[in-house]
Amino acid sequence: MDLHPDAVSDVIAGPNGGVRYHDTGRPGDFRSTVLLIHGTGGTTKSHFGTLFPMLAARHRVIGVDLAVPDGGVEVGDLVNDVVAVLEARAAGEPVALVGYSLGAVVAAAVAADHAPLLSSLTLVAGWMRTDSQQRLRNTVWRKLFERDQEALREYMTFTSYGSPFLASRTDAEVRALVDARELAASLPATMDLNRRIDISAEVGRIVTPTLVVGAVDDQMAPIRHSRLLFGAIDDARFAEVATGHAVTVENPAYLFKLVDDFVSAPSAVPPGTVLEPITV
C-alpha cells in the first residue's frame, strides 16, 4: 500500500468478516493516534490519499477500510468494524476519531456508545438523519446506476465537487475526474444504507469533545446537516470549509490544519464556538 512509507496494511477479523486497516504505528512511536473513517464508495486511499500522509508527519495514523457485504449493511455493522480495529490496534489508548461523510455517521455512532475509546471526535461533511433532498439525489443515483453508468459517473462527479472547484478546472481536467471514478462493488448497498440514516438518538449521547466541519458548497450532505450536528452535540465546535462534499480532495491542507489543531488540544476552544476562518 503506497499510502505512506510507514503504513502497514493488514486485515483483522471483525464481527461480520475481515476488516482492512492501514497503520503507521510502530514500537516506540508514542505520538497520539488519529483514526480515519472514509465515506461512501471510498477507501482510506481514495478519500484520504493526501490527508493521511499530512497527518502522519505528526501523529500515528490508522485508516479503516469499511467492509460492506453485498447483502446490505447497517450503521451498527460498520460501528462494530471500527471498534474491532480500535480494540486490536489501539487498546487502552484513547484515539482521535475522524469521520468523513458516511464515515462521520459511523464515527458519531461509535462515539455515542464507546466514549472511553476516544480522545476527540471530528465529523467532516456528515449528517444525522437523511432528508428528502438527499433521498431525491439517492433516487436519481439508483436510476442512473441501473440504466446508464457513464452518466452516473458524470452525475457523481457533478455532485461530489463544489461548483467553484469544477468551474476552475479545464474540460479535460473535469473529464479526467469523471474517468478516474470507480464504482465500488459496495456502492449499491451503501447507497441503500444512506437512504435510511437516522442516528439522532445516538448523537444526543455524545460526550466526547467534538469538532464539526461543514462544507459550504456541499450538495450531498449540505451544510445544514453539519450545523444541526453542531446544535445536537453538547461539547461541539464548528468550522466551515469553502469546498464541495469532496473536501478531502478539494482542500486537504485546510482540513489538515483544522484537524491537526483540534486533535492536538481538543478542549482548547470552548464548546459552542464557531471557529474563525483561517485567513492568509
Added chain:
Amino acid sequence: MTRTKHDDDADGVTEVDVLIVGAGFGGIGMGATLARRGRRSFVILERAAEVGGTWWYNTYPGAACDVPSHLYSFSFRLKPDWSRIFATQPEILEYLRETAREEGLLDHISFETEMRQAHWNAAESVWDVDTSAGRYRARTLVSAVGHLSEPRLPSIEGVETFEDTKFHSARWNHDADLEGKQIGIIGSGATAIQVVPELAKVASRLVVFQRSAPYITPRPDRAYTDAEKRMFARLPETMREEREGFFWANEGRYAQRRGTPSLVKAAADVALAHLRRQVDDPEIARKLTPDYTFGCKRVLKSDDYYPTFNRPNVLLETDPIARVTPRGIETASGTEHDLDALVLCTGFEATDLPIAHQIFGVGGVSLSERWSGGMQAYATMAVPEFPNLWIINGPNTGLGHNSAVYVAESQMAYIAEALDYLDESGLDELEVTEAAEETFMQMLEDTARGTVWLDGSCRSWYVDQRNGRLTTLWPDFAHSFRAVNGSFDPRPYQVDQLALP
C-alpha cells in the same frame, strides 16, 4: 529625503528607534507595519535608487513571479486589478512603489544608502550603524536584505576573459544589442527558464548550458478579464477567495514534498508528461529529464520553456563547460561554441549572506563568524549575542511551494509585537537565549527528517554544503510557519530580571 522626524545630533549621528536595511517586499512591508501601528521613528536604508529589491534588480526579459499575484502581495494591500494570474516584473515593481508611496514610507527611506557596518553598543544598548550616507544610532535593527539578492557568479575557468558582452541576469544590460547575436546562457534554474524563451526570439543562435535539468510543471497563466477585476474591486471577498484558493492549493502540493512515494510520483508524472507533450525530439527530451527526486530542488513552472527547444536556432548543451575563452565556451569533450554574448543565470548567494559579514554583536563577533557552521536563528529571526536584531527572510524562511510574502508578513507581526513588548516592559534589550535557539533548531531538524530535500539525490541551495543542514528552507507548511513564528512570546529571551505576566 527629509530627516526632520529623526534626531540629528551634533556629531551628525541620526538617532532613530528602528533602522531597517533593505526596501524590497521585506523592508517595505516592515515599514508599512510599523506605520500602521502608529510608529513614526524608523528609517529604511536602501542602497539602490528605488524600492523593489528583487523586483528592481531583476529586469530581465520574461521576469515574472511564479506564485499567483493575488497571493504574492501584502494581505493588507490586496490589488483587485492585477492584470494576470502571474504578473510580470514591471507590474510587481509598480505595486511596491505604490505601496511605499501610499503607506507614507517615502519620507522614511534613505535611497542610495548602503549599510556598511553595524556594531552593538552594549553600554547604551543601541546599534551603531555606519552607512555610505552618514551614521545612525538605533535601538532596533531589522535586516531585510533578502536571501536572493547577491548574484552568484560561476567559478568557471576563464570566465573573466570573455571579451564580448557578458552580464548576470539580475544586472541585465539593457544597452546590449542582442538582436541576431549568438548568445550563450549558463544555467537552467528559475531565471533561465524565463529568459530562454525570450532570448530565443531575438538570437540568431542560442546555446543553453545545462548542468542539471529542473522539473517543470504547467503554468496556468492568463489575463484577468475586466469583469473579474471589477468584481474583485466591488466584492473584495471574491478577491480574498481567489487568494485563499491559491494559498491552500499550494499547501496541498506541499504534501508532495514530504516523501510519500505515491504523491511524489504523481507530481513527478505531471512534470514528465508536460515535458513529453512539449518537446518533439526524444533525445532532447531525455536531456531535459531530471535525474533526482521530484521536489529536491525548486520545482519550476513554465509553458514556454520546453517548446523553445523545438526551435532550429536553439541548442541544449549538456556537456560540462571546460572553460570560457575570450570568444566563447569550450566544453569538456572539446566542442567550441563561438558566442557574441554570455548571460549568466547562475542564481544567488543564498547560504553565505554578505550582510552577515557587516553586523557585529556582543563582544564584536560578526554574524558570519557566529554562522561559520551554517546560518540559524531562533524563530528564524533572533540570534543570541545579537540583541534587538531581527532578520526578515533570513535562515529557514524559503518555502519552495508558497508565497515568500506570507512568510515575511508573519515575521513582521512578530517583530512589531516584540517592539511593543520592549516598550511596555521597560527593558532596554531583547536577546534570545542559546538554549531557545538550540531547541528551535532541533525542532526544525526533526521536522525536516524524511523530506526529499535531505535524501541526498540532488545538490540544491536549500542545503548548506558546509554542514549538510537545511538552512535556507522552512521544512513544513507555510501555515505552520505562521503558527510557530507569527506571534511574539518573551519567554525564550533573557528577560528573567522581570516578572513575566
